[in-house]
Amino acid sequence: MMGFFDKIKRAFTGETPEETVDTVQEKYDKGLEKTRKTFGERMNELFANFRTVDEDFFEELEETLIGADVGFDTAIRISESLRQEVKLRNAKKPAEVQNAIIEKLVNLYEEEGMDEVNELAIQPDGLTVMLFVGVNGVGKTTSIGKLAHQLKQEGKKIMLAAADTFRAGAIDQLVVWGERAGVEVVRGNAGGDPAAVVFDAMRRAKEEQVDVLLIDTAGRLQNKVNLMNELEKIQRIIQREEPTAPHEVLLVLDATTGQNAMVQAKQFKETTNVTGLVLSKLDGTAKGGIVLAIRNELHLPVKLVGLGEGIDDLEPFNPNEFVIGLFKGLLKEE
Ligand SMILES: Nc1nc2c(ncn2[C@@H]2O[C@H](COP(=O)(O)OP(=O)(O)OP(=O)(O)O)[C@@H](O)[C@H]2O)c(=O)[nH]1
Numbered sequence: 001m002m003g004f005f006d007k008i009k010r011a012f013t014g015e016t017p018e019e020t021v022d023t024v025q026e027k028y029d030k031g032l033e034k035t036r037k038t039f040g041e042r043m044n045e046l047f048a049n050f051r052t053v054d055e056d057f058f059e060e061l062e063e064t065l066i067g068a069d070v071g072f073d074t075a076i077r078i079s080e081s082l083r084q085e086v087k088l089r090n091a092k093k094p095a096e097v098q099n100a101i102i103e104k105l106v107n108l109y110e111e112e113g114m115d116e117v118n119e120l121a122i123q124p125d126g127l128t129v130m131l132f133v134g135v136n137g138v139g140k141t142t143s144i145g146k147l148a149h150q151l152k153q154e155g156k157k158i159m160l161a162a163a164d165t166f167r168a169g170a171i172d173q174l175v176v177w178g179e180r181a182g183v184e185v186v187r188g189n190a191g192g193d194p195a196a197v198v199f200d201a202m203r204r205a206k207e208e209q210v211d212v213l214l215i216d217t218a219g220r221l222q223n224k225v226n227l228m229n230e231l232e233k234i235q236r237i238i239q240r241e242e243p244t245a246p247h248e249v250l251l252v253l254d255a256t257t258g259q260n261a262m263v264q265a266k267q268f269k270e271t272t273n274v275t276g277l278v279l280s281k282l283d284g285t286a287k288g289g290i291v292l293a294i295r296n297e298l299h300l301p302v303k304l305v306g307l308g309e310g311i312d313d314l315e316p317f318n319p320n321e322f323v324i325g326l327f328k329g330l331l332k333e334e
């Protein structure tokens, strides 16, 4: 198998990679356009502005990396290991270490994700239950709609549960997605008990031999404690009906919110047994570096990424495709 570095290099030099460059790669390329442009521009400026690899250069590099949302720790780790590399190679000019920086980012990313499972835990037999959580506006409902559509196209029987009974209009929004995807939506009354909706949905999903039940939850309640308590209650109901469920608790994060998303993830991780992340709105940010921060600092696998508002704009997360998309164009031919 080709290493990441070779892959990126090939993508850059235009040599045909062994694997076919398919539409998924194209989608990543498009979704990461902004990130690549900004990150690439900043990196290029950095290389152009410094004549020697000195302390100022490293400081600027750290700032550039932090600015791209790779996270503070990651930025420091990269620049530390680059310092050693520079000594080793006795490099003087920034151009001499340009590829080494990218290589380090990719290697670190690869190492940190060694035992990450990026695939959704769809059960081979019986019902799979996925609970979507996250603060308001991050893209839970939209992601559910997109995923329902995709799974249905794969021939699975899908059901949605509208357990956000708090926000006015939330139920209707999910119902609209249900219609778009052509799947059934279990709903209760606005202002009603979300746990009751979940209970109802679990029963019906089993009765109707549904393959995957996707549960939408509220992003905001009266306060955070209430929200966490409600999520806990919902999980208890699910488990009572099906002891192995939920098979996924997916925390949705809005990629455009950068470090705020990291804070949210840390908070949810403390109180809910999050199994994976959905990173939405990656198309709307110039800070795709957050994916590196997530991997290096949170150790939660990204399972899906949102690359637009349309029904087809959800992709399984493929780390390889992602790093290629991110660093393509930054490598210098040696
Ligand atoms: N560009 C872009 N927009 C997205 C993506 N995912 C969701 N959105 C938009 O983000 C907004 C909020 O999405 P929702 O799905 O309603 O978010 P939510 O988490 O359910 O919000 P609450 O129900 O208030 O908790 C909508 O306008 C979506 O169209 C994405 O991947 N890319």
Ligand SMILES: [Mg+2]
Pocket (backbone or CB within 6 Å): 140, 141, 142, 164, 170, 216
């Ligand atoms: Mg919603």
